[in-house]
Amino acid sequence: MSALTPEVRAYRGRLAPSPSGLLHLGHARTFWSAAERAQARNGKLILRIEDLDAARSRAEFLRATFEDLRWLGITWEEGPDCGGPYAPYSQSQRRARYLAAWRTLHERRLIYPCNCSRREVALAASAPNDLEDEPVYPGTCRSVSAEGTSAAPDAAPAGANWRFRVAEGEEICFTDLHLGPQSFIAGQDFGDFLVWRRDDVPAYQLAVVVDDAEMEITEVVRGADLLKSTARQILLFRALGLRTPQYYHCDLVRDKKGVRLAKRHAALSIRNLRERGWTPAQAREGVVPADI
Numbered sequence: 001m002s003a004l005t006p007e008v009r010a011y012r013g014r015l016a017p018s019p020s021g022l023l024h025l026g027h028a029r030t031f032w033s034a035a036e037r038a039q040a041r042n043g044k045l046i047l048r049i050e051d052l053d054a055a056r057s058r059a060e061f062l063r064a065t066f067e068d069l070r071w072l073g074i075t076w077e078e079g080p081d082c083g084g085p086y087a088p089y090s091q092s093q094r095r096a097r098y099l100a101a102w103r104t105l106h107e108r109r110l111i112y113p114c115n116c117s118r119r120e121v122a123l124a125a126s127a128p129n130d131l132e133d134e135p136v137y138p139g140t141c142r143s144v145s146a147e148g149t150s151a152a153p154d155a156a157p158a159g160a161n162w163r164f165r166v167a168e169g170e171e172i173c174f175t176d177l178h179l180g181p182q183s184f185i186a187g188q189d190f191g192d193f194l195v196w197r198r199d200d201v202p203a204y205q206l207a208v209v210v211d212d213a214e215m216e217i218t219e220v221v222r223g224a225d226l227l228k229s230t231a232r233q234i235l236l237f238r239a240l241g242l243r244t245p246q247y248y249h250c251d252l253v254r255d256k257k258g259v260r261l262a263k264r265h266a267a268l269s270i271r272n273l274r275e276r277g278w279t280p281a282q283a284r285e286g287v288v289p290a291d292i
């Protein structure tokens with residue numbers, strides 16, 4: 001291939017469920033979109049289990065996830081059940097990779113330890129925040145600890161929250177393949193965000209970036225509730241010198257009151273709908289029924 005020809009990468013998409021609850025109608029729609037897009041592009045679909053949060057992940061939800069995905073008619077080429085070149089496919093078994101990324105960020109002085117409690121951060125947040133999203137961090141520990149922390153090769157993150165320092169006012173733009181041009185301002189739409197948690201668990205943003213890069217994911221299909229997380233993740237891809245995938249954010253499925261579906265909407269879980277006689281095709285459409 002000549003240096004001038006842009007490299008076309010074979011399509012690799014992923015399904016990234018967290019086994020902390022039952023899949024619902026919103027997941028059915030998003031995962032089905034991911035499956036359809038991979039198929040239409042002759043691509044591969046990878047199943048990655050996002051089970052870093054040991055306190056919330058449960059074996060019974062993991063079993064239910066596999067069963068529900070299969071019932072929906074979704075198939076994948078790589079995953080914890082069938083293996084593949086980027087195994088392991090469960091985040092709980094990939095810690096060494098996240099730690100290596102933490103070290104790189106630490107050496108580059110792009111992250112800092114933070115000892116603020118959750119409550120302090122929530123109270124100091126100036127703007128009303130999306131309740132489901134990480135509050136905008138007021139920067140309390142930013143300057144105190146920016147210098148002076150050891151960047152030794154054996155440095156370890158345990159014992160503090162570690163935050164990625166964003167450049168205040170920086171605009172992060174990307175073109176979503178479904179929703180079009182997107183723009184977020186660092187310091188306003190989101191603040192210095194967590195990459196490692198005080199309880200020594202890698203944070204979602206870091207783990208996802210490390211895995212999407214290593215698994216050579218070319219397109220991320222996920223719900224529109226994660227748009228701001230995508231902006232954060234783009235910063236991490238850049239900071240780690242990794243290639244950013246393309247993004248396709250699906251419309252959210254909402255209940256009759258307009259609330260985004262969450263684990264608490266048990267009645268709209270795929271299992272429940274299946275028990276009520278729904279077909280996989282109905283569930284894949286992700287339309288909330290009038291009688292629930």
Ligand code: GLU
Binds near residue numbers: 223
């Ligand atoms: N595991 C995340 C969830 O279940 C999805 C993450 C992602 O698509 O990046 O909400």
